[in-house]
Amino acid sequence: MDETVELKTNDKVRQLSKIEEIPASDLLERCLELKREGLRFSQACAAYYEDKFHLTYTFSNYETLEALSLRVVISPEEEIHSITEFIPAALFYENEMKEIFGVKIKLITNDLDNKLYRINVEAPLGVPQEEKKEEENNG
Amino acid sequence: MGKRSVIPFGPQHPVLPEPIHLDLVVEDERVIEAIPSIGFIHRGLEGLVKKKDYNTMTYIVERTCGICSFQHGMGYCETIEHIMDVEVPDRAKLLRTIWAELNRMHSHLLWLGLLADAFGFENLFYQCWRIREKVLDLHELTAGARLIFSVNTIGGVKRDIDEDKQRTILETLSEVEKELKVIEKTFFYDYTVESRLKGVGILSKEKVHELGCVGPFARASGLAVDLRKLEYAGYSKIDFEPITSNDCDSYARCYVRLKELYQSIDIIRQAIAKLPADKTLSTPVKGNPNGEFIMRVEQPRGEAFYYAKANGTPYLDRIRVRTPTFANIAGLCEMLKNTELADVGLLVLTIDPCISCTER
Amino acid sequence: MAILQFATQALKNLFLPPVTTSYPASEIKYPEGSRGHVEIDIDNCISCGMCVRSCPSNALAVDRANATWSIDRFDCVACGFCVDKCPKKCLKMVVGYQTPEFEKSVATYKKSEEQLKKEAEAKAAAAAKAAEIAKQKAEAAAKAKAEE
Numbered sequence: 001m002d003e004t005v006e007l008k009t010n011d012k013v014r015q016l017s018k019i020e021e022i023p024a025s026d027l028l029e030r031c032l033e034l035k036r037e038g039l040r041f042s043q044a045c046a047a048y049y050e051d052k053f054h055l056t057y058t059f060s061n062y063e064t065l066e067a068l069s070l071r072v073v074i075s076p077e078e079e080i081h082s083i084t085e086f087i088p089a090a091l092f093y094e095n096e097m098k099e100i101f102g103v104k105i106k107l108i109t110n111d112l113d114n115k116l117y118r119i120n121v122e123a124p125l126g127v128p129q130e131e132k133k134e135e136e137n138n139g
Numbered sequence: 140m141g142k143r144s145v146i147p148f149g150p151q152h153p154v155l156p157e158p159i160h161l162d163l164v165v166e167d168e169r170v171i172e173a174i175p176s177i178g179f180i181h182r183g184l185e186g187l188v189k190k191k192d193y194n195t196m197t198y199i200v201e202r203t204c205g206i207c208s209f210q211h212g213m214g215y216c217e218t219i220e221h222i223m224d225v226e227v228p229d230r231a232k233l234l235r236t237i238w239a240e241l242n243r244m245h246s247h248l249l250w251l252g253l254l255a256d257a258f259g260f261e262n263l264f265y266q267c268w269r270i271r272e273k274v275l276d277l278h279e280l281t282a283g284a285r286l287i288f289s290v291n292t293i294g295g296v297k298r299d300i301d302e303d304k305q306r307t308i309l310e311t312l313s314e315v316e317k318e319l320k321v322i323e324k325t326f327f328y329d330y331t332v333e334s335r336l337k338g339v340g341i342l343s344k345e346k347v348h349e350l351g352c353v354g355p356f357a358r359a360s361g362l363a364v365d366l367r368k369l370e371y372a373g374y375s376k377i378d379f380e381p382i383t384s385n386d387c388d389s390y391a392r393c394y395v396r397l398k399e400l401y402q403s404i405d406i407i408r409q410a411i412a413k414l415p416a417d418k419t420l421s422t423p424v425k426g427n428p429n430g431e432f433i434m435r436v437e438q439p440r441g442e443a444f445y446y447a448k449a450n451g452t453p454y455l456d457r458i459r460v461r462t463p464t465f466a467n468i469a470g471l472c473e474m475l476k477n478t479e480l481a482d483v484g485l486l487v488l489t490i491d492p493c494i495s496c497t498e499r
Numbered sequence: 500m501a502i503l504q505f506a507t508q509a510l511k512n513l514f515l516p517p518v519t520t521s522y523p524a525s526e527i528k529y530p531e532g533s534r535g536h537v538e539i540d541i542d543n544c545i546s547c548g549m550c551v552r553s554c555p556s557n558a559l560a561v562d563r564a565n566a567t568w569s570i571d572r573f574d575c576v577a578c579g580f581c582v583d584k585c586p587k588k589c590l591k592m593v594v595g596y597q598t599p600e601f602e603k604s605v606a607t608y609k610k611s612e613e614q615l616k617k618e619a620e621a622k623a624a625a626a627a628k629a630a631e632i633a634k635q636k637a638e639a640a641a642k643a644k645a646e647e
Contacts, residue, residue, distance in 0.1 A: 012370045014221060017433045040364075041351045042435075043444050043466070047457035054457075056446060058433065062362060065369050069433055089351035089469050099178075117178025117498075125186050191555060198555040198578040262509055269518055276530075283534040283592070289578040297583070298532070321508050329504035 017067045019056070024072050024080055027057070031083045034059045034068065042067060044083075044093035046101040048076075048126055053103050055080070057090075074103075076127050082108040092116065102126035141166045146480070150179050154257050154484035157494035161472075161487070165480055173475040173483075175468055177494055184499045185458055192453035193219060193428060197291055203460055204496030205286050206249065207438045209242040211460065211496075212291040214436035217371055218445045219293050222428040228419040229373070231295035236373035236410045237308075238281070238288060238296075240403040244315075245274040246439035247396045247403075250491045251326070254393060257485045258335040263325055270318050273311050280304060295421025305411050312404050323397055336390040340486040342474045343387055352470035353463050354441020355399065356490050358383045359391035366437035377409050389489045396491075427453050438463055440491045464490070464497045529594040534577045536597055539568055542614040543589035550581035550590060560605075566615060569607035572597050 022030055035041070039059040047054045057070040074080055082105050084091050095116045097103045102123030114122075143166050150158035158179040164172040187199055201212035213235050220227060252267035275285045281300050282288035290297045300308070326332055342352075347360040357364055358381060365381035367374045382398045384391035428449035436443050441463030448456040467490040474486055520527055529535065546563040558574035559581060561567070575597075582590045610618075 012375070013217075013434065016369065017435075019431075019433070040348055042442070043351075043461045045446060045459045045461065047446075047448055047459070049448065049450070049456040054448075056433075058444070060435075062364055065364075065366065067433060067435060088349060089466075092465065092469060115176050117181050118176065119178055119181050124183060195553055195555045195580065198576070198580055201578075202555075202576065260505075262512070263505060266505075266508065266512075272518070279533055280530045283532050283579075284577065287576075287578075289534070289580075292583075297579075325505045325508075328501050330502045 016065055017069070019069045019071050021071045021073070024074050024078065027070065027072055028081055028083060030070055031057065031059075032086060034070075035086060038062075039068065041087045041089045044090055044097065046097040046103050048101060052076075053078075053101065055097070055103065057083070076102070077104075079104040079106050081106060084109040099123070100125050143171065148173075148483060148487075152484065155253070155488060155492065157492060158498075159468075159487070159492060159494045161475070161483075163475070163480065163483060168480045170475050170478050170480060170483060173472045175472055177468070177497055179498070180495060181498045185460065188455045188458045190454075193449070193455055194293060194453075196455065196458065197293060198289060200458065200460060201287060201289060201291070203499055204462065204493055206246050206493060207242055207440065207443075207496070208287045209238050209282075209291070210436055210438045210443065212288065213239060213372060214434055214443055214445045215447075215458070215460075216291045216293050217436070218432050218434040218447045219428055219449075221432040221434065222430045222447060222449055223293070223424060223426070225294050225422050225424055227295050227422060228417065229415045230299075230417060231420050233373035233376065233410045233414050234296050234298075234300060234420075235291070236377065237300065237407050238290065239372060240406045240410070241274060241277055241281075241308075242288075243439045244400055244403045245271055245278065246491075247400050248274065250396060250439075250488075251322070251393070254485075254488055255332075257488045258332070260331065263322065263332075266318075266322055270315055270322070273315055277308055277311055280307060292421060294424040295419075297420070299418060299420055300411075300414075305414070308407065309411065312407060316401070316404055319397075319400055326393055326397055332393075333390065335485070336393060337388060339389045339482055340474050340478060340489060341387050342470060346473055347470060350469040350473055351466050352441075353466045354438070354491075355392060355395045356441060356467050356470060359395045360387045361385040364442070366435050366442050369435060369437075371434070371436060373410060373413075376413050377406050379406055389485065392489045427451050428455070440464060440493055441466065460499050462493065462496045462499070464493045467492070468497075531594075533594045534579050534592045535595040536572065536577060536593065537570060537575060537579075537581065538591055538593050539570075539608055540589040540591075541568055541608040541610050543587050544568055544610070545587055547586060549584045549586060553580050553584040555580065566610040567607050569605050571603065571605045573600075573603045 039061050042058040042060045044057045053074050053076060055072040058067055060067045082094055084094060091110055094105050094108050098105050099114050099117050143164055146163045146165055148161040148163050150160045160176045162174040163170050184199055184203060188196060191199060197212055197215055200215040201208050203211045248267050248271035252264045255263035255267060279285050281304055282290045282298060342360055344361045347357050347362055361383055363381045363383045379402055382395050382402060384394050429451040431448040434445040443463055444461035446459035450456050471487065471490050475483060478486060546561050546566060548561045551559045551561050555578060556574050556576050558571045560569045579592050582592055
């Protein structure tokens with residue numbers, strides 16, 4: 001009991017997860033760099049807030065358990081390049097982003113064409129429907 | 140080249156009651172390719188975040204999965220605690236560790252039973268589930284429910300494990316350990332089990348790395364990736380080493396999970412011994428979270444990933460739960476290439492699929 | 500590699516008593532603190548609606564005008580969050596799970612007549628008291644004015 005280290009608010013977890021903001025054009029290059037460094041692709045996810053898509057690509061290190069997240073902010077109309085060409089693990093994540101959020105991703109190696117999730121609604125967590133309609137009305 | 144045909148597997152299949160669908164492209168009896176599709180029961184839990192405040196979300200996130208529910212709740216709470224900079228009392232941290240390991244034990248025992256069932260060893264299946272029942276009783280004793288604990292709150296835990304209960308846990312665990320020895324012998328040395336598992340479904344270390352597989356599935360291929368080493372909850376006080384195997388086959392996956400059962404028992408013993416006398420269970424939390432955080436938690440099935448983005452209101456902008464099965468599906472499809480059609484059911488099971496939990 | 504590794508245990512199992520309980524013939528003992536279902540002490544309820552707002556599965560409803568509290572027991576996930584949130588502590592989790600039924604139904608609890616009467620009386624008394632105080636104040640003010 002006595003010699004155990006004081007537990008701080010999980011310092012280690014906090015130190016080991018970093019978020020790095022990069023422009024969309026640098027995504028492929030950065031991902032390739034991280035892959036060459038021997039990091040493992042952990043996950044990719046999208047979030048829609050403040051009228052923008054915030055994409056997070058996380059890579060993690062086996063030894064140090066470090067997690068480095070690349071943050072790309074794009075507008076809903078913008079297209080982004082798929083990273084599946086050299087990171088096959090990203091396939092399902094990118095398909096998920098596409099189906100659930102409606103992020104426009106081009107050149108996915110195995111585009112499941114809205115078949116990964118069998119749901120009726122198109123992009124349920126993406127741009128809210130009312131806004132879309134308004135945009136259409138305005139356009 | 141033989142004639143190719145496509146055989147659908149699932150979403151309703153005797154080997155597992157979970158809705159995953161695979162289109163198996165077969166040549167004679169050999170699987171050439173497997174194309175998965177999930178989402179038959181997509182629940183949209185992540186979407187609920189806009190309607191329920193962050194405290195209520197604890198109970199919703201927890202219900203992502205019926206098997207590893209505690210760890211989902213814990214992962215979510217730790218994420219929000221990091222955003223709000225809340226210090227959880229030591230006792231709560233160790234209690235979380237105990238519950239997390241009990242959860243892992245029940246999940247692995249469930250899996251071992253299902254595995255025995257998948258290769259047709261009914262008797263062993265019931266034996267595993269009988270042991271699991273004891274762990275479930277411990278759940279109900281300590282948390283009040285057999286599967287979904289609902290003991291996590293943001294800032295700590297809601298219930299305490301008092302000394303009587305600690306004693307019951309320790310007694311039950313020694314019984315469980317004794318009974319595990321019996322099934323261990325069968326799983327490790329029995330002829331029928333070995334002939335069904337050895338050399339089946341090999342996935343090399345390089346492939347596991349490339350496809351980003353996690354958990355016991357990755358550890359069975361020699362990658363010592365165990366997120367408990369991140370020292371979330373009370374794991375910084377616990378002494379343990381990840382269990383790995385270099386065999387890369389189904390037998391190795393079974394070996395890793397069985398050994399992890401003993402490891403969990405050991406961790407619970409250590410955690411109970413280290414429970415501090417201070418009985419504070421939670422830190423009061425005030426205000427709303429603002430910021431974002433990425434948290435990873437080692438679940439029975441592997442690394443689960445939580446990402447929360449808060450904006451200063453009670454409603455979060457986004458909560459992302461990446462379940463371990465989602466990461467392992469890519470590995471599964473790779474593993475299924477060039478296997479016998481008869482092994483598919485077993486191999487789908489060896490990644491310990493929790494499809495319903497993938498369908499957040 | 501060996502054969503019949505499981506034989507000893509299998510033989511043993513033949514002579515062991517059943518592990519399962521023959522429910523409902525024999526009674527089951529739930530451990531203390533088991534979260535079975537929510538119960539309400541309706542007479543203490545102040546119809547504040549905190550439970551409704553905290554419920555993750557929208558199983559609860561409160562009607563302030565009719566003084567009722569209702570729960571859809573089949574929607575309730577027995578998380579116990581409403582119990583934590585209740586300011587009057589009139590909700591509690593008790594042992595005993597929801598029994599299976601053929602149809603979903605909503606259980607409604609209404610405050611007892613005596614309690615409603617009591618509350619009405621209390622309300623009337625409070626109103627009377629407030630009126631009294633107001634009257635006194637007015638009188639005092641009038642007096643002060645007159646003295647001026």
